[in-house]
Amino acid sequence: MKTICPRCESPGVTQMHAGMENGQILWRVWHCKDCAYTWRDSEPAESIDPKVRPAWAQMKGVDIDSLRQVIPPARKPT
Numbered sequence: 760m761k762t763i764c765p766r767c768e769s770p771g772v773t774q775m776h777a778g779m780e781n782g783q784i785l786w787r788v789w790h791c792k793d794c795a796y797t798w799r800d801s802e803p804a805e806s807i808d809p810k811v812r813p814a815w816a817q818m819k820g821v822d823i824d825s826l827r828q829v830i831p832p833a834r835k836p837t
């Protein structure tokens with residue numbers, strides 16, 4: 760099954776890390792390139808299942824560039 764972002768439902772996700780024990784993957788950390796959400800696939804469904812997450816937390820179809828920035832961008836190095 761293809762992994763999608765739990766928040767914006769984009770297929771543009773990348774595996775960032777895997778937790779291993781005895782050669783077995785126990786969990787993975789994923790990152791969404793479209794909305795910057797990062798999650799571990801062992802988190803509860805309320806955090807990582809788009810069908811269970813609260814509607815107010817979802818960003819499918821949202822123009823992310825139009826959202827207000829809560830944290831100002833860092834200055835560029837000079």
Ligand SMILES: [Zn+2]
Nearest residue numbers: 764767791794
């Ligand atoms: Zn996303």
